[in-house]
Amino acid sequence: MTTMPTAATAAETPVSDDVAGPARPWLDAGLPVAERVELLLDAMTVEEKAGLFFHTMITMSPDGELAEANPQFGLPSNREYVVDKQMTHFNLLSVAPDGRTMATWHNRLQELAASTRLGIPVTISTDPRHSFTDNPGAALMAGPFSKWPEPLGLAATRDAELVRQHGDVARREYTAVGIRVALHPQVDLATEPRWSRALQTSGEDADLTGELGAAYVRGFQGETFGPGSVATMVKHFPGGGPQKDGEDPHFAYGREQVYPGGKFDLHLEPFKAVFAAGARQVMPYYGMPVGTEHEEVGFGFNRSVLTGILREQLGFDGIVCTDWGLVTDAEIFGTPFPARAWGVEHLTPEERIVKILDAGADQLGGESCVELLVGLVRDGRVTEDRLDVSARRLLREKFELGLFENPYVDVEAAAAVVGAPELVAAGEAAQRASVTVLTNAGGVLPFAPTTRLYVEGVDPEVAGRYGTVVATPAEADLAILRVQAPYEDRGSVFENFFHAGSLEFTGEVLDHVREVAAAVPTVVDVFLDRPAILAPVVDAAASVVATWGVSGPALLDVLSGASPAGGRLPFDVPRSTAAVDASRPDVPFDTADPLFRFGHGLTL
Incomplete structure (x- = not known):
């Protein structure tokens, strides 16, 4: 196995004479962080400062080597990002087979960063990767990590301590492989039933979302933020739920957020809770507010929201990173998509950057056009003083995470921590706790071990451990069918990752x-x-169960009575499409006469 550099070798990597050895005073861990930030800032060129402002996707080679250019995702090589563009913040897109491979790649990337003029370590972030989803626009499959229910499933447990435990387990696995920023939790309120991003929320109740969001932050960051922490980037400020017709602003047809119920401020409440818990970073959403006092431009461009509400009213002084792709157009899975510059589509990419920085953001998510920002400074359209405001926040985070003292990870420890049996078991226990039984006509559940089972969506070999598996419904005592909630085909691969449209099967x-x-x-x-x-399904089935990322064994443990059923709905289930159409997208619990109410769930 290749030996990776230690923390000590980072400062010993050959650099130009003007910053070598004692000329790197910011490496003195005995100095206050604020002083170290200023010392490093004084040594940086405009190009090096500009590199801090870009936070985008990066891939790794399957064997842990540095990646070359990736045509599938339109990404340059790791070297081009770090050496040529001088970027130091990356969202890891790849899913590796094991912790050792991820840790090896991470150390090689840090070694590359250490070879640059100032040796500024990189910060690796990730979308959620501890559950069953595979949507590269929102979350990733767990791969070697422990598997937990999606946030909606965690919300179904109503257990803040369990959510904190989830955050702590994820923190241990993330830090083992060098991931130091979580691009989550998502504390939006899922007040529009058709919205495609509900799965990563805690549902539509503001109090529950705030409570669980705060627990989530404490799990990832610890009681004290520092070298053992994973910084949380909460999203999507000021709340991404109130989408017109439930459409998502990843796409032009979903760009409008509307507030017919006047509940704009309600959607801020969960953010107040996570800020009180110490959340370090914020991501504003793509949507543009329509019919409010705020400018009708996307929240990443919106000064009255980012500076007026977030910075001034709520007092947030952490990092603000825009959602992905606000500046330049992109091709995703072979389909062209315009920049999500909603309300400012007429502006040039350079003008969009100016507006984003004027709004109060610190980083441009999903962008790597460093040369545009450098050009804006050279032309006098963005001042270097403005760069310094955000650069201070970005450097402070690296120092407080301990990346300058120890940017590398222990490869063997990563192999042992990621997917460790006790962490996997904790995730499986959470899966079982999230299972929510909605109906149980005739007491068909729990079923006995002598039951003849017909199954669909469950591995027959797994089901055979709980009963006798038969080939047809006619031979069975009980059938178990696993189905996906409905959604519409939208015509492109990327759009279909976002389950949108009709809620009817x-x-x-x-x-x-x-x-x-x-x-x-x-x-x-x-x-x-x-x-x-669900009404037509409830009418037909003896029992209907709701889950949000549960393995076959975890589900059958509950259905067979081996584990108790205790999940509770994190939102109302509407009775009809007409009720959804008539509801106000910013108002929770607004569908008339719901089939099942928030908090419903049977015990077995």
Whole structure:
């Protein structure tokens, strides 16, 4: 195995004479962080400062080597990012087979950073990667990490201590491989049932979201922020839930956020809770507010929101990083998408950068156009003093995370920590705790170990440990079907990662459920990433269960009675599409006569 550099060798890497050895006073850990920041800032060129402002996707080679250019995602090589563009903040897109590989790549990237003129360490971030989702625009498959239910599932447990434990486990696995910023939690309120981003929220209740969001932050950052912490980037300020028609502002047709119920301020409440818990970073959403006192431009461009509310009213002095791709157009999975410059589409990329910085943001997410910012400074359109305001925050975070003292990780420790049996077991226990039983007609649950089972969506070999698996519904005593909440095909790969549109099951799905249920009492488990119209399923099935990222064994543990059922709905389930259409997207619990109410769940 290749030996990676230690913390000591970072300062020994050959650099130009003007910054070598004693000329790097910012490496003196005995100095206050604020003083170290100023010492380093004074040594930086405009180009080096500008590199701090860009936080974008990066990939690794499958074997842990530095990655070359990635045509699939349109990404340059690791070397071009770090050496040529002088960037030091990256969101890791790759999913590696094990912790050792990820740690090896991370150390090689830090070694590359140490070879640059000032040797500024890189900061690696990630979208959520501890559950079952694979949406590269929002979350990643767990891969070698422990698997937990999605945040909606954690919310179904109603257990703040469990959420804190989840954050602590994720922190241990992240830090083992060098990930130091979590691009989560998502504390938006899922007040629009059709919105595609509900899965990573805690539902539609502001108090529960704030409580669990604060616990999440404490788990990742610890009671004291420092070298053992993972900084949390909470999102999406000032709350991304109130989407017109439930459409998502990743796409032009979903750019409008509307507040017909006058509940703009309610969506700020969870952010107040996570700020009180010490959240370090914030990501504003793509959406543009319509019909409010604020300028009708995307929140990343919106000075009255970022400076007026976030900085001045709420007193937040941490890092603000825009959501991805506000400046330049991109091609995603072969489909061209415009920059999400909602309300300022007419501006040039340079003008968009100026507006973002004037709004109060510190970083441009998903962008790497460093040369544009350097040009703006050279032309006098952005002052170097303005660069320094954000650069101080960005450097302070690196110092407080301890990256200058020890940018490297222990490869063997990473191999032992990531996916450790006790961490996996904790995630599986959380999965079981999240299972929410909505109906149980005739007491079909829990089922006995002698039950003959017909299963779909469950590995027959796994199901065979809980009963006798049969080939057809006609042979069974009980059927178990696992289905996905409905969504519409939107025509492109990237759009279809975001489950949007109608909440009604197709006739084909309902006909199949009815056919099986006519032959045998049937349990339907719905992956309820949005509050689907469940009435037709409830009418047909003996039992309906809601889950948000649960393995087959965890589900069957609950259905068989080996583990108790205790989950509770994190949102209302609407009775009809008409009720959804009539509801106000900014108002929680606003669908008339819901089929199931927030907090509903049966015990077994």
